[in-house]
Amino acid sequence: MKPILDSRKLLAFATLARCGSFTQTARELFLTQSAVSHAIKSLEQELGCRLFDRLGRKARPTPAGQRLLEHADRILAEMQRARADVQTLDKSALAADSGPWRAVAGG
Numbered sequence: 001m002k003p004i005l006d007s008r009k010l011l012a013f014a015t016l017a018r019c020g021s022f023t024q025t026a027r028e029l030f031l032t033q034s035a036v037s038h039a040i041k042s043l044e045q046e047l048g049c050r051l052f053d054r055l056g057r058k059a060r061p062t063p064a065g066q067r068l069l070e071h072a073d074r075i076l077a078e079m080q081r082a083r084a085d086v087q088t089l090d091k092s093a094l095a096a097d098s099g100p101w102r103a104v105a106g107g
Contacts, residue, residue: 005046007079011052012039014072017061 016025051065
């Protein structure tokens with residue numbers, strides 16, 4: 001089985017595709033420019049294709065990059081929804097403040 005795509009690399013990829021600048025992507029993600037470049041290079045190697053055309057200091061998605069961006073946007077949005085859903089559920093469970101674990105936890 002092939003390894004799954006790394007969410008951090010996908011986030012770097014999607015951010016770079018949106019803003020077109022390695023420097024701006026690094027700033028937005030609180031990373032170094034080198035870390036962003038490494039993430040993109042690694043993703044390109046994993047997928048076996050070039051994801052960006054680099055034009056001086058700018059980067060523009062290739063057709064493969066455009067296709068991946070469609071997936072990346074959905075994947076990242078779904079990950080955000082999953083986090084929000086679980087956090088909401090967890091807060092509801094804490095608000096209910098019931099169950100056998102309350103006594104065990106000393107509450």
